Amino acid sequence: MYVECYDEVGAQVYDTLLRHTLQDLKLARAINAIKIFIDPREALFIGVVKLEKASQPVYLDDIASYKMDNDVLKIVVEDENYIPNLLKALWTSEGRQNVNQPDRYKMEVTNPQLDPKNFIVHDPSEELKRKVYDALFRVMPEGFRMTRNASEDNLICIMSSDEIIDVKWDKKFNEVIEEVRNA
Numbered sequence: 001m002y003v004e005c006y007d008e009v010g011a012q013v014y015d016t017l018l019r020h021t022l023q024d025l026k027l028a029r030a031i032n033a034i035k036i037f038i039d040p041r042e043a044l045f046i047g048v049v050k051l052e053k054a055s056q057p058v059y060l061d062d063i064a065s066y067k068m069d070n071d072v073l074k075i076v077v078e079d080e081n082y083i084p085n086l087l088k089a090l091w092t093s094e095g096r097q098n099v100n101q102p103d104r105y106k107m108e109v110t111n112p113q114l115d116p117k118n119f120i121v122h123d124p125s126e127e128l129k130r131k132v133y134d135a136l137f138r139v140m141p142e143g144f145r146m147t148r149n150a151s152e153d154n155l156i157c158i159m160s161s162d163e164i165i166d167v168k169w170d171k172k173f174n175e176v177i178e179e180v181r182n183a
Contacts, residue, residue: 002034002035002036003015003018003035003036003037003038004035004036004037004038005037005038005039005040006039006041007040010038010040011038014036014038014139017139018034018036018135018139021135021138021139022135025131025134025135027128027131027132027135029052030051030052030054030128030131030132031049031050031051031052031132032050032051032052032154032183033049033050033180033183034047034048034049034050034180035047035048035176035179035180035183036139037172037176038141040141042161042169043141043144043161043162043163044159044160044161044165044169045140045141045144045158045159045160045161046158046159046160046169046172046173046176047136047139047140047156047157047158047160048155048156048157048158048176048177048179048180049132049135049136049155049156049157049180050154050155050180050181050183051125051128051129051132051154051155051156052154053154054124054125054128055124055125056124057120057121057122057123057124057125058082058085058120058121058122058123058124059117059118059119059120059121060075060086060116060117060119060120060121061116061117062079062121063077063078063079063081063082063086063121064076064077064078064079064086065078066116071110071111072108072109072110072111072112073108073109073112073114073116074106074107074108075106075107075108075109076105076106077104077105077106077107078105080104080105082121082122083104083105085121085122086107086121087099087101087107089119089120089121089122090107090109090114093113093114093119094109094112094113094114098110098111098112129151129156132156133156133158136156136158140158140160141162143162144160144161144162145160145162146160146161146162146163146164146165147159147160148160148165148173150173150177155177155180155181157173157176157177159173
């Protein structure tokens with residue numbers, strides 16, 4: 001973890017803020033490398049995070065049994081820990097109006113468009129990425145609304161400013177990304 005800033009005291013403050021934020025969101029073990037570059041004189045913030053490998057996605061087959069019956073997918077949940085995730089995923093995929101829950105462990109999907117064999121109920125990597133974005137936006141100076149996102153694979157890459165981001169900062173952004181990628 002590294003914070004780069006022309007002002008050493010400012011860098012220490014950001015380092016402390018970053019550490020507390022990562023601790024609050026329980027992200028310390030999920031991050032392989034992180035670098036923050038901040039230049040208050042130019043109103044520029046760059047945050048690049050390299051993620052550790054997340055757990056595998058949880059599929060419908062992993063938590064439930066199912067069968068088709070007259071154009072209705074009938075699901076019986078065997079692992080109740082994933083019921084909220086399953087409902088959310090079904091509502092997103094099929095629409096609330098097509099998902100019925102006759103009791104706690106049973107769900108019915110009318111005219112399903114999903115492929116039950118490959119249906120992802122919960123993807124830990126997506127949740128991890130969401131938490132990392134949350135952490136970066138908590139650390140980012142208030143008012144920095146102009147943002148450029150260059151995230152890919154296991155890298156979360158954000159450049160932000162309170163005004164239109166000048167192309168002269170693209171080189172620095174790419175340097176920080178490469179530095180973290182190779183860490």
